[in-house]
Amino acid sequence: MTDRFVAAIDQGTTSSRCIIFNQDGAIVAVDQREHRQIFPRPGWVEHDPAEIWATVRAVVAQALDTAGLRADQLSALGITNQRETTVLWDRATGEPVHNAIVWQDTRTAALCAELGGADGQDRFREATGLPLASYFSGPKAAWLLDQVPGLRDRAERGEIAFGTIDSWLIWNLTGGPEGGVHVTDVTNASRTMLMNLRTLEWDTEILAAMRVPEAVLPEIRSSAEIYGTAVGGLAGVPVASALGDQQAAIFGQACFDPGTAKNTYGTGSFLLLNTGDRPVPSKSGLITTVGYKIGDESPVYCLEGSIAVTGALVQWFRDQLGIIGSAAEIETLAASVTDNGGAYVVPAFSGLYAPYWRADARGVITGLTRYVTKAHLARAVLEATSWQTREVVDAMYEDSGVRITTLKVDGGMTANGLLMQHQADVLGVPVIRPKVSETTCLGAAYAAGLATGVWSGTEELKAHWQREVEWVPRMEAETREREYGNWLKAVERSFGWEEPA
Numbered sequence: 001m002t003d004r005f006v007a008a009i010d011q012g013t014t015s016s017r018c019i020i021f022n023q024d025g026a027i028v029a030v031d032q033r034e035h036r037q038i039f040p041r042p043g044w045v046e047h048d049p050a051e052i053w054a055t056v057r058a059v060v061a062q063a064l065d066t067a068g069l070r071a072d073q074l075s076a077l078g079i080t081n082q083r084e085t086t087v088l089w090d091r092a093t094g095e096p097v098h099n100a101i102v103w104q105d106t107r108t109a110a111l112c113a114e115l116g117g118a119d120g121q122d123r124f125r126e127a128t129g130l131p132l133a134s135y136f137s138g139p140k141a142a143w144l145l146d147q148v149p150g151l152r153d154r155a156e157r158g159e160i161a162f163g164t165i166d167s168w169l170i171w172n173l174t175g176g177p178e179g180g181v182h183v184t185d186v187t188n189a190s191r192t193m194l195m196n197l198r199t200l201e202w203d204t205e206i207l208a209a210m211r212v213p214e215a216v217l218p219e220i221r222s223s224a225e226i227y228g229t230a231v232g233g234l235a236g237v238p239v240a241s242a243l244g245d246q247q248a249a250i251f252g253q254a255c256f257d258p259g260t261a262k263n264t265y266g267t268g269s270f271l272l273l274n275t276g277d278r279p280v281p282s283k284s285g286l287i288t289t290v291g292y293k294i295g296d297e298s299p300v301y302c303l304e305g306s307i308a309v310t311g312a313l314v315q316w317f318r319d320q321l322g323i324i325g326s327a328a329e330i331e332t333l334a335a336s337v338t339d340n341g342g343a344y345v346v347p348a349f350s351g352l353y354a355p356y357w358r359a360d361a362r363g364v365i366t367g368l369t370r371y372v373t374k375a376h377l378a379r380a381v382l383e384a385t386s387w388q389t390r391e392v393v394d395a396m397y398e399d400s401g402v403r404i405t406t407l408k409v410d411g412g413m414t415a416n417g418l419l420m421q422h423q424a425d426v427l428g429v430p431v432i433r434p435k436v437s438e439t440t441c442l443g444a445a446y447a448a449g450l451a452t453g454v455w456s457g458t459e460e461l462k463a464h465w466q467r468e469v470e471w472v473p474r475m476e477a478e479t480r481e482r483e484y485g486n487w488l489k490a491v492e493r494s495f496g497w498e499e500p501a
Contacts, residue, residue, distance in 0.1 A: 079170065174239060185220070251291075252444075279301040313381050414433045
């Protein structure tokens with residue numbers, strides 16, 4: 001039997017990647033390129049959509065070259081992407097009308113407060129599963145329509161297209177101004193705050209409230225189906241999946257059964273719990289979201305705990321403070337001491353996401369004494385990720401009644417054994433990393449392969465999953481709860497720093 005190959009594009013917050021997988025789900029080739037982070041003002045974060053598209057073309061070409069494959073040897077192409085990042089572009093020229101507004105960007109905080117009115121953050125939660133927050137795409141689109149001169153009129157005339165990064169890439173891959181397909185999948189649509197979680201259609205009442213014209217919106221499709229055929233360097237390859245990056249990771253981790261969970265450690269961290277075919281409303285600060293939808297099958301829903309800053313805190317420690325020269329050095333420095341010396345770092349650089357949703361929070365370092373060294377701070381930086389994850393796991397139990405017994409993990413930070421051990425310690429459950437840790441790309445590839453017959457179904461995909469390493473808890477329960485209490489006190493100190501606009 002001739003091996004079949006599936007390519008996955010992972011367009012992330014800091015870089016674009018292409019990974020080519022074979023039929024066994026093994027990696028054949030990888031290429032990755034960073035793109036710029038643009039910071040026009042404090043709290044504002046932008047990307048250049050044209051630069052993103054250029055990096056995507058480059059990594060796909062290089063991955064094919066590394067694998068020694070031609071485009072016509074690919075059975076399918078899947079896409080996974082940074083989710084809430086928002087692009088508006090001219091349908092006729094394909095030119096973006098403004099830089100993309102990134103998910104971390106906080107410029108819409110005042111608009112969200114205005115939209116909330118007397119109902120506050122919960123105004124659209126029943127329909128969308130989301131709190132009104134600057135994180136999501138709908139308010140970002142509304143802000144652009146109001147702030148870019150003449151854009152609203154052009155949008156209402158149907159001249160402008162809106163999309164998250166998946167839509168931007170699919171449109172360009174399938175022809176752009178020359179017949180490009182304008183679609184999104186249910187997972188990305190569920191992060192706009194414009195889609196009804198139960199009908200999986202754009203919600204006309206919310207569109208009216210946010211003043212987002214329906215004419216700009218993509219068609220909502222499933223996560224695994226053929227949207228169109230690529231042109232250019234990938235001519236003839238079916239573009240057959242789209243999943244927001246965290247949903248792609250839960251797919252790649254084979255968390256297909258209710259009660260299974262994964263955490264992805266990247267720029268931020270995102271813990272998803274499969275709740276089956278019903279959306280579970282959250283009363284504990286979590287997000288109710290679509291996990292995935294395969295073709296005509298029923299959608300699968302998840303509870304999600306979104307943590308804004310985890311890996312980005314290590315980058316800050318490296319780039320802004322200059323204490324380490326590379327991200328990998330933080331483990332060695334942190335391991336040179338046995339604890340955090342009483343110091344805690346709360347990385348609320350752009351407010352706090354789950355379970356607080358506090359736009360007024362800002363980062364703090366607490367518990368400082370003259371005893372504290374840069375090594376203690378390094379340890380506190382790492383521990384901030386596992387404490388934030390603990391808060392999310394507790395909230396999931398409150399909402400679902402499901403107590404996680406193991407946590408599957410993926411993402412770049414899982415290479416840090418000290419962090420993963422601390423994560424197991426503060427959760428009190430084993431933490432497991434799979435053999436293929438690139439689960440985001442793998443999930444996009446799996447979905448595209450399901451849509452094109454490379455794989456027969458989720459049972460076959462489950463059989464591919466293998467553990468590589470497992471960390472088991474070693475911390476005493478009394479120590480765990482005492483340190484968690486200190487963490488919660490530190491989080492409280494971060495509240496109220498940013499005054500409302």
